[in-house]
Amino acid sequence: MPLHLAPRARRIVQAVLYESFAIAFVAPVLMIVFDQAPLSSLGLTLTMSSIALAWNYGFNALFERWEARQVVKGRSRWRRAAHGIGFEGGLAMILVPVMAAWLGLSWWAALVANLGLLLFFLVYTVVFTWLFDRVFGLPASAQVRLQ
Numbered sequence: 001m002p003l004h005l006a007p008r009a010r011r012i013v014q015a016v017l018y019e020s021f022a023i024a025f026v027a028p029v030l031m032i033v034f035d036q037a038p039l040s041s042l043g044l045t046l047t048m049s050s051i052a053l054a055w056n057y058g059f060n061a062l063f064e065r066w067e068a069r070q071v072v073k074g075r076s077r078w079r080r081a082a083h084g085i086g087f088e089g090g091l092a093m094i095l096v097p098v099m100a101a102w103l104g105l106s107w108w109a110a111l112v113a114n115l116g117l118l119l120f121f122l123v124y125t126v127v128f129t130w131l132f133d134r135v136f137g138l139p140a141s142a143q144v145r146l147q
Contacts, residue, residue: 002075002118002133002134002135002136002137003135003136004136004137005136007064007139007140009058010139011056011060011061012057013117013136014056014129014132014136015053015056015057015060016053017124017128017132018056018128018132019042019049019052019053019056019059021124021128022049022121023046023049023123024046025120026048026049027041027043027045028041028043028061029117030044033072033113033116034103036103040048040078042103044098044099044102047098047102048095048099049096050096051091051094051098052091052095053080055087055094056087056092059065059086059087059090061099063083063086064139064141064142065138065141067079067141067142068140068141073142073143074134074142074143075129075140075142080130081126083125083126084122084125084126085122085131087125087127087132088118088121088122088129091112091121092118093116095114095115096110096111099113099114106123118138123142
């Protein structure tokens, strides 16, 4: 039986868990791929994570508001894909300039460098959200209402 949380608590728990797992993966990858010192890669990861955490909370609030107005309820594969693409696309627009400045890259180079992370996080977002929904249940906005 899923653990049900109030909407605000659900969004906070989802965002914190999502970012915690992301930090554990991304910091070592940045250190290796960009030949960064451990503290520099951790600093960049924490900066990007903080930005992503705020984006995660805000994006999910907007997505659930949109979702609540939809006639068809539930989270199909297509809706999950739209969620992942919307989340990652918006986040990329924010993070590319941050990566460019931190790593001393052009915006184009930062975008290209960010593509590997984007592909990973696109899959990660869809899988994480599916697993999160399995543990905590669907939010009220996605539940089928009996009439």
